[in-house]
Amino acid sequence: MSSLAWARSGGRAGSVLGWGRRGTGALSGVHPSARRFIIDLSYSAHFMDFKGSSIPSSMKKLVVTKLSPNFRDAVRTQTVAVPTPGDSDLLVRNRFVGINASDINYSAGRYDPSLKPPFDAGFEGIGEVVGLGLSASSRYTIGDTVAYFGSGAFAEYTVVPAKESVPVPAVKPEFLTLLVSGATAYIALKRLGDLTKGETVLITAAAGGTGQFAVQFAKKAGCHVIGTCSSNEKAGFLKSLGCDRAINYTTEDLAKILRKEYPHGIDVVYESVGGSVLELAVNSLAKKGRLIVIGFISGYQTASGVPSFRGGTLPVKLLQKSASIRGFFLPHFLSDYREALDSMMQMYAKGELVCEVDCGDLAQGGKFMGLESVFQAVDYMYAGKNLGKVVVEVTPPTVSNSKL
Template identity: 85%
Template structure:
């Protein structure tokens, strides 16, 4: 029997998807002028678990995805492209055709097996994606329909198609990569600053790697709190970008000595540090803390590509330095703050919609080899980000917009 016969075909009316189960979301029972007491199926399809819009979405039988086949901090060594069957969504799941995926520094930690030691290869790579719903389970159809735009934060994003639990998807008004920047990078800055920063108007905030994916948001949230913001970066172009975000003092560490500049211009220290570099930069951050200062560690990218994953840090006197200043140093790992996640996304999307939040995206137009298009370009995008050349969030366009060939 054809697989098409095992899955309820979707019809469309006015751009909305309708199943043959007696009407989908937005369907009317009054089309024939009859108003039945209760809906009933035209035919019994209770055995079916999912809808797949084969005609309208042109779903292929196979797809490409990136799979971690060997644990290594070398992403190219750890990950390979595989061709597999397009997965089928379960009852409460969506099948998403990925349009864009986000590149994160922590992708290397994941491929090295540092987050979950019990996870053994092979396993899927990638954390965040955005695209269109092209298939869904029966219970998932109560909230979504084919053609809906969604974003998600879940492993397995580096693929042409990804199955995602409906409850973990975020509806978005359009498949724009700007929304993708909010899932991990934006949420990390928003929640960390809110929960751990304890920002007060007039305080001084230092953001390291400020022109990067998450740094750009930390700068903006600190400014919104009425703080004086210092941002480190590696070029004059990035310094100009930071000024456009409201950063009071961009510091290009390739032309200025970071430690000397901070000592000279901020002799009383800084109140809050949003730190993602580690190593010697973390040492400077600790030394520049003011009394009752708060240092938030959201990562240490300078060590991720090493065997240990941890950059060298001279922290022997750390307890003394914190004690002398009544300062604190706290770590932030986004999965530990899921209870704050929905509120953070909702707030940021509202700010973006009203022009109160900049979501800078780097498509790789200035990278060697050009714009990051196609799943294979994830490798180039990773190299590009780790070279420190990106301005904003690095994204890869997995596929161009779909064009429906459906005549229904």
């Protein structure tokens, strides 16, 4: 790594966070230009992992090479040079990356039609800082642990703007669950749910990455919570979170249960499945009910990405109940992001929030280890086998070779 010039730019798309830890200015008395191409090696402690964890000259990353909702068809593993951080960037050695249902929306080009392949895949990661630019060293140092929410996470190393990094106490996958899944549930229910104590809340795919948090936040608001899931094991997990009625839709009729046990309807629905489940949710709304659409995973693997929905009478149904349907897309609510993350971090630290992680220990191929297992992890999630947030361990813990 001695030949690397640590001020060379390492490109990365996405700008979602504004996070710093030790101020925002450059080092005292130093006025770096936008890009330094010659580095005084006396500053090497600021730029290189001097603690003994060698940085290789090349790495693997996952790249979308063609647009397709079939993740295996769209994405390829490439070996490239390890990127170098710019003046205000961090080089993060990814330990864990999170799998999201929308990974295939991204690989299909649905989020930004102007984005053409090739482009990097993955939304979120957590790991150690192993390199950084001069300005970034005013807030971070080698060995710091950070998480981030942005593109290019499916890689062994990722360059992340320092201002978009989230300092975390340790490289634990539980913190990774909060970045997208937890934040989605927290902000959506707070801003769009208008939860009131005593109301009835239905959460679909409740044992999944974001559903687990929706259950907990609705219970904290004093609501009666119904959660749908696909197995008795998941139903047991939901009950352990405080879910009042866990419905295993593979053995129970969801529509009949809602009609029989909740004849007055559902006040709030946190919905991520789409299609027939969305239709049922609309029909089950109570007067002044609110339905929050946070996704429609049942259609993501289709060509259009949207499941069939019979909405011809939707205006009448909403009018008759003074009900509403509200859409939620996390990047539209970034002004709420920092407060949400701070609050969830505090709850987790106090033992008040469960962050269930599924690393594939019970998957057919075993635990999700190494970047190549991202493909298996995506398949695993879409097969509905996960309990909690699906996470891949990209690299093993750092073992220092330092003799000091």
